[in-house]
Amino acid sequence: MNWPATVVFVCLFLFITILGFISARWRAGDLNHLHEWGLGGRRFGSWITWFLIGGDLYTAYTFVAVPALIFGAGALGFFALPYTILVYPLAFAVLPRLWVVAREHNYVTAADFIRGRFDSPWLALALALTGIVATMPYIALQLVGIQVVIGGLGFPTHGFIGDLPLLIAFGILAAYTYTSGLRAPAMIAVVKDLLIYITVLALIVVVPLKMGGFGQIFAAIPRAKVLLPAPSNGNLGMMSYYASLALGSALALMLYPHATTAVLSANGPETLRRNCVFLPAYSLMLGLIALLGYVAYAAGIARLPDLAPYFAQYKAQFALPGLLLHFFPSWFVGVGFSAVAIGALVPAAIMSIAAANLFTRNVYREFVHRTCSPERETQMAKLMSLVVKFGALLFVVFLPLNYAIQLQLLGGILILQTLPAIIAGLYSRWFDASSLLLGWAAGLAWGIWAAHATAFQKSVYAVHLGHFVVPGYIGLYALVINLVVATLSAGLLRAVGKSADNAAAVGN
Numbered sequence: 001m002n003w004p005a006t007v008v009f010v011c012l013f014l015f016i017t018i019l020g021f022i023s024a025r026w027r028a029g030d031l032n033h034l035h036e037w038g039l040g041g042r043r044f045g046s047w048i049t050w051f052l053i054g055g056d057l058y059t060a061y062t063f064v065a066v067p068a069l070i071f072g073a074g075a076l077g078f079f080a081l082p083y084t085i086l087v088y089p090l091a092f093a094v095l096p097r098l099w100v101v102a103r104e105h106n107y108v109t110a111a112d113f114i115r116g117r118f119d120s121p122w123l124a125l126a127l128a129l130t131g132i133v134a135t136m137p138y139i140a141l142q143l144v145g146i147q148v149v150i151g152g153l154g155f156p157t158h159g160f161i162g163d164l165p166l167l168i169a170f171g172i173l174a175a176y177t178y179t180s181g182l183r184a185p186a187m188i189a190v191v192k193d194l195l196i197y198i199t200v201l202a203l204i205v206v207v208p209l210k211m212g213g214f215g216q217i218f219a220a221i222p223r224a225k226v227l228l229p230a231p232s233n234g235n236l237g238m239m240s241y242y243a244s245l246a247l248g249s250a251l252a253l254m255l256y257p258h259a260t261t262a263v264l265s266a267n268g269p270e271t272l273r274r275n276c277v278f279l280p281a282y283s284l285m286l287g288l289i290a291l292l293g294y295v296a297y298a299a300g301i302a303r304l305p306d307l308a309p310y311f312a313q314y315k316a317q318f319a320l321p322g323l324l325l326h327f328f329p330s331w332f333v334g335v336g337f338s339a340v341a342i343g344a345l346v347p348a349a350i351m352s353i354a355a356a357n358l359f360t361r362n363v364y365r366e367f368v369h370r371t372c373s374p375e376r377e378t379q380m381a382k383l384m385s386l387v388v389k390f391g392a393l394l395f396v397v398f399l400p401l402n403y404a405i406q407l408q409l410l411g412g413i414l415i416l417q418t419l420p421a422i423i424a425g426l427y428s429r430w431f432d433a434s435s436l437l438l439g440w441a442a443g444l445a446w447g448i449w450a451a452h453a454t455a456f457q458k459s460v461y462a463v464h465l466g467h468f469v470v471p472g473y474i475g476l477y478a479l480v481i482n483l484v485v486a487t488l489s490a491g492l493l494r495a496v497g498k499s500a501d502n503a504a505a506v507g508n
Helices: 001-026 048-058 061-106 111-117 121-153 157-181 183-211 214-219 237-253 257-264 271-280 280-300 308-327 332-367 372-396 401-415 419-427 432-453 474-495
Strands: 461-464 466-471
Touching: 001 061, 001 121, 001 157, 001 183, 001 332, 001 474, 048 183, 048 257, 048 271, 048 332, 061 111, 061 121, 061 257, 061 271, 061 280, 061 308, 061 419, 111 332, 111 419, 121 157, 121 332, 121 372, 121 401, 121 419, 121 432, 157 183, 157 332, 157 372, 183 214, 183 280, 183 308, 183 332, 214 237, 214 280, 214 419, 237 372, 237 461, 237 466, 237 474, 280 308, 280 401, 308 332, 401 432, 401 466, 401 474, 419 432, 419 474, 432 461, 461 474
Parallel strands: none
Antiparallel strands: 461 466
């Protein structure tokens, strides 16, 4: 056991726990109403929204997985940088408009918007279930970051004793989320981001100084890990995969229910526009985090006797925690590990709230109890948030870790199939609910089939175009199929005079 690191870790964890409970009184509102509990009353200003969206999108799994991918696969892992750069211009164009419509009609979820725009509970149900299914393994993977740092502190990692710290952490998370709703992760996100910035800046300054500078670091990296392989014999290879992965991930990111929840909690469209301008600061931080994968590789930390057992268990995911353990005093290890753990709890809380909102508004209220009171609706959302959290916990406790990661591969593929309905609802009157449902089903079916063809081990599928082979992100190819089917079916329905063009005009 690393006792100094553990003491710091526990103290910081207790601090954010207290913060989570007292946040119920922050900007107080009637938490018996869903828009107050699940959206913070739509009152978060520019700074809180910046921390909330940043804390929501840049998760603990990103904090652990990005340097791990660079450590193991090299240059391919840098797709995360163009992807997070591309997402903000897209968000600038779409999200303020979505916020205005949602506020005007008191929509709590994106599926609420689809229900009102196309007058179709079934299309809204399809989007709601897609969002919930895509979110569950995403929550589970936040636990990977917590597991890694708990193991790094010296706790047992097997059996009930090994799972106990994780159970305690998520029990506390469930309690303050149930009590405070979205206000809890919004307040804790400020602490989380400060800890991550301190940790990353310390790593990117101190470790290279101890290793002789970045010149020495890059000299130790094989050329194959620095550059993507060039296309050959008509096979575009990693080049097309890299580009499609960046574009597909950028299109998918803001469609996740937790991202929509954070966006709809802002106090106005101008707040969102300002955040789209300033959120790229996180991309700078992400670039530094990614660079740490090369630093860990050059340091050879996987071969160090004191760290080799951790790498045997956690593989490349221990790259960043390994740097902390090897180069820093124990008390700072506690700070860095706390940043990872708290960085898991913030998005996990928002994800569970978002999934609960979807279930309550678009499944329970729509199909089970149409006349339920606001209090009953909110109580159901609170209970569902508990179910979602502990359902995700079961992924990690009872299923092999690799299986949970394979399931998460489907997340981006699934959520991308909701894009046509959202964009068409905001900007087009060509599509109706039937054509969008057909496109959604076609894209979903092909995406799952293509992922299954790789045994859920990869997110790439090679398309043959004449003499060219174009490997690309499965989710993006599935989206193309979705759009083609939706467009053709909408045109056919219009041609035979059966288009259900009953969608209300969307306000500016």
